Amino acid sequence: MAQRRERRTGRRRAGLAGDPEAEAVGRIAQPVHRLPIYELASEEALEIIHRASLELLSDVGIDFYHPEAEAILKAHGVRLAGQTAHFDREMIAEYVAKAPRQFTQLARNPARNVVIGGDYLTFAPVYGPPFVYDRDRGRREARLLDFQNFVKLTYLSPYLHHSGGTIVEPTDLPVHTRHLDMVYSHIRYSDKPFMGSVTSAGNAADSVRMAELVFGAEAIREQPALLSLINISSPRRLDDRMLGSLITYAQARQGLIITPFLFSGAMAPAAVGGTLVQLNAEALAGVVFAQMVNPGTPVVFGAFQTNIDLQSGAPVFGSPESQIALYVAGQLARRHGLPFRSGGMFASSKVADAQAAYESVMVMLPTVLAKVNFVLHAAGWLEGGLTAGYEKFILDEQLLGMFHKFLQGLDVSANGLALESLATVPPGGHHLGTPHTIANFRTAFHRSDLFDYNSFEQWYEEGAQTADERANTRYKAWLGDYEAPMLDPALDEALQAFMNRRKADIVPEM
Numbered sequence: 001m002a003q004r005r006e007r008r009t010g011r012r013r014a015g016l017a018g019d020p021e022a023e024a025v026g027r028i029a030q031p032v033h034r035l036p037i038y039e040l041a042s043e044e045a046l047e048i049i050h051r052a053s054l055e056l057l058s059d060v061g062i063d064f065y066h067p068e069a070e071a072i073l074k075a076h077g078v079r080l081a082g083q084t085a086h087f088d089r090e091m092i093a094e095y096v097a098k099a100p101r102q103f104t105q106l107a108r109n110p111a112r113n114v115v116i117g118g119d120y121l122t123f124a125p126v127y128g129p130p131f132v133y134d135r136d137r138g139r140r141e142a143r144l145l146d147f148q149n150f151v152k153l154t155y156l157s158p159y160l161h162h163s164g165g166t167i168v169e170p171t172d173l174p175v176h177t178r179h180l181d182m183v184y185s186h187i188r189y190s191d192k193p194f195m196g197s198v199t200s201a202g203n204a205a206d207s208v209r210m211a212e213l214v215f216g217a218e219a220i221r222e223q224p225a226l227l228s229l230i231n232i233s234s235p236r237r238l239d240d241r242m243l244g245s246l247i248t249y250a251q252a253r254q255g256l257i258i259t260p261f262l263f264s265g266a267m268a269p270a271a272v273g274g275t276l277v278q279l280n281a282e283a284l285a286g287v288v289f290a291q292m293v294n295p296g297t298p299v300v301f302g303a304f305q306t307n308i309d310l311q312s313g314a315p316v317f318g319s320p321e322s323q324i325a326l327y328v329a330g331q332l333a334r335r336h337g338l339p340f341r342s343g344g345m346f347a348s349s350k351v352a353d354a355q356a357a358y359e360s361v362m363v364m365l366p367t368v369l370a371k372v373n374f375v376l377h378a379a380g381w382l383e384g385g386l387t388a389g390y391e392k393f394i395l396d397e398q399l400l401g402m403f404h405k406f407l408q409g410l411d412v413s414a415n416g417l418a419l420e421s422l423a424t425v426p427p428g429g430h431h432l433g434t435p436h437t438i439a440n441f442r443t444a445f446h447r448s449d450l451f452d453y454n455s456f457e458q459w460y461e462e463g464a465q466t467a468d469e470r471a472n473t474r475y476k477a478w479l480g481d482y483e484a485p486m487l488d489p490a491l492d493e494a495l496q497a498f499m500n501r502r503k504a505d506i507v508p509e510m
Helices: 002-015 020-027 043-060 067-075 089-096 144-156 178-189 201-215 217-222 240-251 272-293 320-336 354-369 390-407 419-424 435-440 456-461 467-481 489-505
Strands: 062-064 079-081 084-086 102-105 114-117 131-134 138-141 227-232 255-264 299-302 304-308 387-389
Touching (some): 043 272, 067 272, 089 272, 131 390, 144 390, 178 201, 201 217, 201 489, 227 240, 227 272, 240 255, 240 272, 255 272, 255 320, 272 299, 272 320, 299 320, 304 320, 320 354, 354 390, 387 390, 390 467
Parallel strands (some): 227 255, 255 304
Antiparallel strands (some): 062 084, 079 084, 102 114
């Protein structure tokens, strides 16, 4: 009986029918931030950090391991000592100002286009794990079927606005061609925006070509169809793979998330202030270089930062220090006039347990309060990013629903104040049956359709299921009820023909 009830819920959620709050969210591509922004650092402190970052860029420098990148830097007046680039302090603001303050990323379904920047938030799923986990089969290597499953689950959620990128690594496919299957899966099984491959310039070019087939070459130069993750190989270097991808995407005017990858105590100082100096310098170097390649290229100021446990060397997610860095990085991004990427449902836990919940909320609440514009890893992250959890994905998705409601802020409209109801209920009465309550009872307060709000007795009689057990049933129901969005057969044929040609042409790296 429970399985039948869950399958009906899955169908309702997939179509957003019968759930008023989910329907309302589904009609809004993404939430708008209406809360006060938490500003942790003073203007004086931000200026101190920024000036130190400029000193790092000018006097110490950032390494660029790519011949074409070196030529571009020299052409724009950057001093090179070997592969180390030294940026004049005055040029940083000039080139950063060439980047748009916000931009729209295209989706295959135009109703699902997303705005990156400003007051808008975009939630995307976990990125990069080579393993997956569920309660039935435990931890195992990710396969293409898992990748497709997570694309489908993301498509079905009204609280995830973006399909993401390498949600998991499909280890059953050849490394040199798997990027084609991943990009195709985003196009075939979802109609939300998606990310391109960044493992080489050639893979980036393939991603651009597939986006051109879907949207048209001219259209994606006007508004990007791809948003791709460029990680800085901290400390202070951009490697040839990331630079090759960055150049390819910037030349095609596709969106880039420039993100230092920092563990304080390892790739950054064991001090939050020093980490922020390095983070700001590395991100600005990538942003400036992207504008040198193609002025006006959409870029996002990224921050992936936490600390290691100095006793064991293991990364720690949800630490108070990492959240201080998150808040201040957001202030720096706004200071530069750039969209901001950070945060996520980070957890060191290996399964969807209490530790995973505490760690994830410890990161996501600051993420919302800091007004992060693009949140990668918003659902599914386990084991420090090594594993994507099916049950964790569903539980995270439920939390995102709560954050959507939270982001709406305080309603002081006539309906929000409910003065008529206040005036008609006598002293000692109640509001349970008033016209105002009847009119608002479905949408006044957020109610998860997965979490249990019943009495102990009713919960026990109905099977005493834990949250992760219900999440296990939910993800299977969603996948069982999934229906793919329409894709023009001629476009599908063109995409598959391109993939087949490229798979025949690509020579594996030795």
